[in-house]
Amino acid sequence: MTRESFLNAVLxxxxxxxxxAAWALDEPFIITLTTRAVIFAIAGxxxxxxxxxxxxxxxxxxxxxxxxxxxxxxxxxxxxxxxPLMDWPFVIEGTKSMLVIWxxxxxxxxxAALAIGALSLRTSGVYFIMITLAFGxxxxxxxxxxxxxxxxxxxxxxxxxxxxxxxxxxxxxxxAICYGVLVLVLAGVQRLAHASFGLALRAARQNEERxxxxxxxxxxxxxxxxxxxxxxxxxxxxxxxDLNRFVSPSMLSWQTSGEIMVFVILGGVGRVYGxxxxxxxxxxxxxxxxGLSPYWHVYLGAxxxxxxxxxxxxxxxLLAGRExxxx
Amino acid sequence: MSxxxxxxxALNGLxxxxxxxxxxxxxxxxxxxxxxxxxxxxxxYMIGAFAAAAVAAATGSFVLALIASLAAAALAGVxxxxxxxxxxxxxDHLDQVxxxxxxxxxxxxxxxxxxxxxxxxxxxxxxLSGTVSxxxxxxxxxxxxxxxxxxxxxAAGLFWMIAKTRVGIRIRxxxxxxxxIAALGVDISRxxxxxxxxxxxxxxxxxxxxxAIQSxxxxxxxxxLILAFVVIVIGGIxxxxxxxxxxxxxxxxxxxxxxxxxxxxxxFLSPATATSVGSSLASMSIYILMAGVLLVRPKGLFGGA
Numbered sequence: 048m049t050r051e052s053f054l055n056a057v058l059x060x061x062x063x064x065x066x067x068a069a070w071a072l073d074e075p076f077i078i079t080l081t082t083r084a085v086i087f088a089i090a091g092x093x094x095x096x097x098x099x100x101x102x103x104x105x106x107x108x109x110x111x112x113x114x115x116x117x118x119x120x121x122x123x124x125x126x127x128x129x130x131p132l133m134d135w136p137f138v139i140e141g142t143k144s145m146l147v148i149w150x151x152x153x154x155x156x157x158x159a160a161l162a163i164g165a166l167s168l169r170t171s172g173v174y175f176i177m178i179t180l181a182f183g184x185x186x187x188x189x190x191x192x193x194x195x196x197x198x199x200x201x202x203x204x205x206x207x208x209x210x211x212x213x214x215x216x217x218x219x220x221x222x223a224i225c226y227g228v229l230v231l232v233l234a235g236v237q238r239l240a241h242a243s244f245g246l247a248l249r250a251a252r253q254n255e256e257r258x259x260x261x262x263x264x265x266x267x268x269x270x271x272x273x274x275x276x277x278x279x280x281x282x283x284x285x286x287x288x289d290l291n292r293f294v295s296p297s298m299l300s301w302q303t304s305g306e307i308m309v310f311v312i313l314g315g316v317g318r319v320y321g322x323x324x325x326x327x328x329x330x331x332x333x334x335x336x337x338g339l340s341p342y343w344h345v346y347l348g349a350x351x352x353x354x355x356x357x358x359x360x361x362x363x364x365l366l367a368g369r370e371x372x373x374x
Numbered sequence: 375m376s377x378x379x380x381x382x383x384a385l386n387g388l389x390x391x392x393x394x395x396x397x398x399x400x401x402x403x404x405x406x407x408x409x410x411x412x413x414x415x416x417x418x419y420m421i422g423a424f425a426a427a428a429v430a431a432a433t434g435s436f437v438l439a440l441i442a443s444l445a446a447a448a449l450a451g452v453x454x455x456x457x458x459x460x461x462x463x464x465x466d467h468l469d470q471v472x473x474x475x476x477x478x479x480x481x482x483x484x485x486x487x488x489x490x491x492x493x494x495x496x497x498x499x500x501x502l503s504g505t506v507s508x509x510x511x512x513x514x515x516x517x518x519x520x521x522x523x524x525x526x527x528x529a530a531g532l533f534w535m536i537a538k539t540r541v542g543i544r545i546r547x548x549x550x551x552x553x554x555i556a557a558l559g560v561d562i563s564r565x566x567x568x569x570x571x572x573x574x575x576x577x578x579x580x581x582x583x584x585x586a587i588q589s590x591x592x593x594x595x596x597x598x599l600i601l602a603f604v605v606i607v608i609g610g611i612x613x614x615x616x617x618x619x620x621x622x623x624x625x626x627x628x629x630x631x632x633x634x635x636x637x638x639x640x641x642f643l644s645p646a647t648a649t650s651v652g653s654s655l656a657s658m659s660i661y662i663l664m665a666g667v668l669l670v671r672p673k674g675l676f677g678g679a
Binding site: 098104106166169170172173174176177178180181182184185188189191192193194195301305308309312316342343344345347348349351352355356359 | 483653658668
């Protein structure tokens with residue numbers, strides 16, 4: 048067992064033990080806090096696929112997070128008001144079932160990522176950062192002016208969506224769902240990273256010319272990675288909206304994109320479990336520093352600055368050594 | 375009647391465009407010379423606006439307020455350049471994005487701590503209040519017209535500086551080959567600090583000038599920063615001419631889009647639908663413009679090969 052896989056196990060164990068202990072002690076707030084961390088971790092794992100493995104610095108992932116949230120919000124809104132989503136050319140009803148909402152969120156955000164990626168990947172480097180940021184803002188302003196679904200005020204959902212056999216309004220059961228999704232996503236990304244696709248993607252980040260010389264098309268690899276990355280982040284968005292029973296344009300703001308990026312960096316770029324550590328640390332900081340001072344973002348900024356300037360590789364870089372180079 | 379409104383909207387677009395240019399020029403110079411993507415540029419804009427509002431409240435003088443905005447933003451620029459930004463020039467863009475994102479968090483919360491969450495107000499100077507009559511019976515805000523004048527004057531000064539002065543020659547040389555000009559005896563780190571301070575001062579000036587139209591509050595810089603990014607992506611990163619053309623294109627598209635699109639949709643849709651479809655499309659119009667430019671020219675209008 049390498050230090051990294053040991054750290055992964057400790058991390059996942061920690062995320063499981065904390066809410067179980069809180070459940071035993073009847074502290075639902077702690078359970079909700081951990082659920083938030085788990086959902087942010089899913090979003091970060093999604094971004095990490097593009098950012099860590101593909102080297103694609105996307106500053107617009109809030110768009111996919113928000114699209115997933117709105118996919119849930121719109122379907123559940125139509126189900127709770129008993130109005131069809133559309134009645135022409137065929138009738139589509141809303142739904143309150145997570146098992147329908149998730150695929151819709153994944154497909155919607157995946158398709159959006161495919162379209163944004165296809166345009167943005169024509170460029171690279173700093174252009175790519177700014178263009179993904181701009182596309183994120185485009186979706187943000189669109190949701191603000193989209194008055195049919197609440198515009199600036201967002202959409203509230205009265206009851207959490209249903210999952211067969213579970214009571215989703217019970218914090219620990221909803222946590223279990225999110226944790227299960229995280230485990231599945233991690234397993235999927237782990238496999239993808241070690242499959243020929245993941246290896247080719249990492250090779251593309253390191254040296255595009257060589258990869259082209261052996262007959263791969265970097266653009267196609269990047270685009271696939273970006274679309275899958277967006278789809279995973281979209282799934283996290285659907286869960287996040289369900290956790291709050293609320294979706295609003297703030298999910299799509301550029302700060303959200305920045306925060307998802309912070310999870311990845313705090314944890315360790317290019318490590319499969321890195322964003323999990325990053326999201327957990329972020330929630331921990333938010334909770335402890337937020338209790339100390341209403342201006343806790345100053346401390347967060349200082350810590351982030353310290354990590355970027357002095358502790359490259361994040362938590363995993365510090366604790367697990369430099370098995371994977373962060374270049 | 376309607377075309378008078380159209381001219382006024384076009385002037386508003388031009389005014390917005392030249393103010394965006396003040397932001398975009400600094401960003402594009404900093405990227406062109408140092409290769410740095412600076413998200414904290416919006417914070418420098420905010421610092422300029424707050425400094426102006428504080429000095430105007432204390433002295434009542436708009437000119438002093440403008441000087442304060444230039445000085446405060448340039449000072450903050452020099453400070454962060456010397457302590458933090460300097461370490462980022464050799465880093466990859468990801469590190470630059472994160473470190474400057476951290477700076478935004480620190481600046482925004484620091485300002486909130488110092489000035490509170492309530493917006494401050496900066497009054498327009500007495501001499502520039504009211505409207506001015508233009509030919510063909512157009513009434514237009516005197517202050518906004520002055521903004522267009524100031525913006526164009528600063529742009530002209532900047533082009534002159536870059537084309538004719540020694541500093542400008544060094545800046546252009548630094549864009550082309552920084553090792554070579556260091557070898558020729560130019561103190562490159564002083565040049566970097568100077569360029570950063572210049573960009574910061576322009577951003578601070580824009581913040582103060584806009585602050586008199588809108589309210590001065592924490593978070594005012596980031597929407598403008600993102601628009602300035604769109605501007606330099608359209609214009610081509612590193613090109614000051616590109617920033618000017620891009621800024622005016624974005625300013626006009628944003629303002630005229632918001633004015634014309636709902637009217638255009640009203641020709642064939644019901645008024646309520648036209649307003650909602652038109653205004654949502656208008657809010658996306660500059661990003662559609664950007665996507666269109668990139669499809670044709672991935673490096674922007676004035677971007678080099």
